[in-house]
Amino acid sequence: xxxxxxxxxxxxxxxxxxxxxxxxxxxxxxxxxxxxxxxxxxxxxxxxxxxxxxxxxxxxxxxxxxxxxxxxxxxxxxxxxxxxxxxxxxxxxxxxxxxxxxxxxxxxxxxxxxxxxxxxxxxxxxxxxxxxxxxxxxxxxxxxxxxxxxxxxxxxxxxxxxxxxxxxxxxxxxxxxxxxxxxxxxxxxxxxxxxxxxxxxxxxxxxxxxxxxxxxxxxxxxxxxxxxxxxxxxxxxxxxxxxxxxxxxxxxxxxxxxxxxxxxxxxxxxxxxxxxxxxxxxxxxxxxxxxxxxxxxxxxxxxxxxxxxxxxxxxxxxxxxxxxxxxxxxxxxxxxxxxxxxxxxxxxxxxxxxxxxxxxxxxxxxxxxxxxxxxxxxxxxxxxxxxxxxxxxxxxxxxxxxxxxxxxxxxxxxxxxxxxxxxxxxxxxxxxxxxxxxxxxxxxxxxx
Amino acid sequence: xxxxxxxxxxxxxxxxxxxxxxxxxxxxxxxxxxxxxxxxxxxxxxxxxxxxxxxxxxxxxxxxxxxxxxxxxxxxxxxxxxxxxxxxxxxxxxxxxxxxxxxxxxxxxxxxxxxxxxxxxxxxxxxxxxxxxxxxxxxxxxxxxxxxxxxxxxxxxxxxxxxxxxxxxxxxxxxxxxxxxxxxxxx
Ligand SMILES: [Zn+2]
Ligand SMILES: [Zn+2]
Numbered sequence: 001x002x003x004x005x006x007x008x009x010x011x012x013x014x015x016x017x018x019x020x021x022x023x024x025x026x027x028x029x030x031x032x033x034x035x036x037x038x039x040x041x042x043x044x045x046x047x048x049x050x051x052x053x054x055x056x057x058x059x060x061x062x063x064x065x066x067x068x069x070x071x072x073x074x075x076x077x078x079x080x081x082x083x084x085x086x087x088x089x090x091x092x093x094x095x096x097x098x099x100x101x102x103x104x105x106x107x108x109x110x111x112x113x114x115x116x117x118x119x120x121x122x123x124x125x126x127x128x129x130x131x132x133x134x135x136x137x138x139x140x141x142x143x144x145x146x147x148x149x150x151x152x153x154x155x156x157x158x159x160x161x162x163x164x165x166x167x168x169x170x171x172x173x174x175x176x177x178x179x180x181x182x183x184x185x186x187x188x189x190x191x192x193x194x195x196x197x198x199x200x201x202x203x204x205x206x207x208x209x210x211x212x213x214x215x216x217x218x219x220x221x222x223x224x225x226x227x228x229x230x231x232x233x234x235x236x237x238x239x240x241x242x243x244x245x246x247x248x249x250x251x252x253x254x255x256x257x258x259x260x261x262x263x264x265x266x267x268x269x270x271x272x273x274x275x276x277x278x279x280x281x282x283x284x285x286x287x288x289x290x291x292x293x294x295x296x297x298x299x300x301x302x303x304x305x306x307x308x309x310x311x312x313x314x315x316x317x318x319x320x321x322x323x324x325x326x327x328x329x330x331x332x333x334x335x336x337x338x339x340x341x342x343x344x345x346x347x348x349x350x351x352x353x354x355x356x357x358x359x360x361x362x363x364x365x366x367x368x369x370x371x372x373x374x375x376x377x378x379x380x381x382x383x384x385x386x387x388x389x390x391x392x393x394x395x396x397x398x399x400x401x402x403x404x405x406x407x408x409x410x411x412x413x414x415x416x417x418x419x420x421x422x423x424x425x426x427x428x429x430x431x432x433x434x435x436x437x438x439x440x441x442x443x444x445x446x447x448x
Numbered sequence: 449x450x451x452x453x454x455x456x457x458x459x460x461x462x463x464x465x466x467x468x469x470x471x472x473x474x475x476x477x478x479x480x481x482x483x484x485x486x487x488x489x490x491x492x493x494x495x496x497x498x499x500x501x502x503x504x505x506x507x508x509x510x511x512x513x514x515x516x517x518x519x520x521x522x523x524x525x526x527x528x529x530x531x532x533x534x535x536x537x538x539x540x541x542x543x544x545x546x547x548x549x550x551x552x553x554x555x556x557x558x559x560x561x562x563x564x565x566x567x568x569x570x571x572x573x574x575x576x577x578x579x580x581x582x583x584x585x586x587x588x589x590x591x592x593x594x595x596x597x598x599x600x601x602x603x604x605x606x607x608x609x610x611x612x613x614x615x616x617x618x619x620x621x622x623x624x625x626x627x628x629x630x631x632x633x634x635x
Contacts, residue, residue: 016503016542017542020503020540020541020542023552026597027598027608028597029597029598107542108544109543109544110543110544110610111610111611113543114608195600195601196602197614197617198602218570222570226570227569227570228568228569230570231611231613236617
């Protein structure tokens, strides 16, 4: 940002105020100067151009209000913020009528001051148009690259590219461990909101009241221990992206609150009365069958339609086996670096095993498996035996695949009950239809 | 900068200050000296506000560093900086609070972990989060000491955070562009 192009003039008779505010804005990258009285301020306004002035209302000689009037006569577009003590709020209201942009009371809340300046600049579009691409941003997108060359992954990436620059609400669907947060970050990073944060709320992990406070924040003293105001995630996501993970798991009441804030972009903190505006984009993710949830009444239909504007389904890892090798090498690299160990790739056997396994926990399970293998691996390369038991057991030729285990177990139970279907179903804790289904699937026969 | 003098101010928890040593050494490629500080914070307490004057503390840290150099006849003044760490609630007169303060392009900085603690916001204490926040703020203030201004990149440690949970949204590292201005000769 070329904040350097934005000039802020501080007008106050107190040296300590001038010094501290000058420093505050300088650290922020603004061009800053100060004046100790109105007359000096007017001189500085003649010499160079200033976009914003912070003016103390009470100064000896010409006071802040009079200075405000004088400036507004010539420079209507200038943003003037009045600084006042608590006692003189009435005067500040008068200042607003005279054309001041806003006023702040001493001492100023730094967070409020930052927002006030940002808001003023955004409204006057002094800054947004000046935002220039920095390599910092390209660095962001490089860092969490989505790995995979399979057609399925390429299709997902195309969808990310299509939807990212729009402000559309996105719903990411997929089993757990498929990398839904990674996709959300990629969308954010490629959107015009990339200069602002992406804020994640893990909706599934919190109770109703905690989630409410997490989303909307609370005021100082809203309940015991609330020594200071707390900003909620919705507020933190202002100008950025709000990522609602596991959105399928929230209570009816929170669904209602969420719907309202998504529609109005307004809310109140817990224990507060001030209406807060926040301009955020919504990306959400779920592994729940939301359509079924809508049907059975546990998920609001109106919220469902609000959220499900552009859906990105993420294929499970077993549906894109072509990516397994590349992902495995990526994680091997990552943990080799982290653990400071040399890496020597995978033995052919190990790679074969990785590619054949079904990965019910998807990419996350693969990552964990590689991390663990790195820890236990003694030889140069990762061997099949270094992989977690469930991964290489699935490959054993003597029939230890999960499906085989299931088949053998059902066979045994059937034999022991003398093929009494009801009793077997009871022992297996499945219904009879499912049992018939399995008998058919495994081709089991009575006199085997 | 070749040495960072890490000062545990009178009230600071030593184990929290200790947490900073490695990350600072790593980030700035500098020696980190841990030292107890004889600075008595009570003189900076503002009774009316119930807080401690950060600007005044910063001055004392800076002067002490300069004096020590004079005593030891060091000529390497510019290569040594000091960072004071405190658990006291800091303010600068015009603002309600600050997490820290630095002498821009200078030699001293101070950070406080008082408002970095979850308990102040009615949340359960979280030691890991507190340590991460303190590391980020320490790196941030030292970044100012080395002349860096606030950075637009949301993940850069020099991104401005005037509110505690803003800190959680950024990383403890400099973005590429800030790194380049810090270490121009390196890649
Ligand atoms: Zn700063
Ligand atoms: Zn930066």
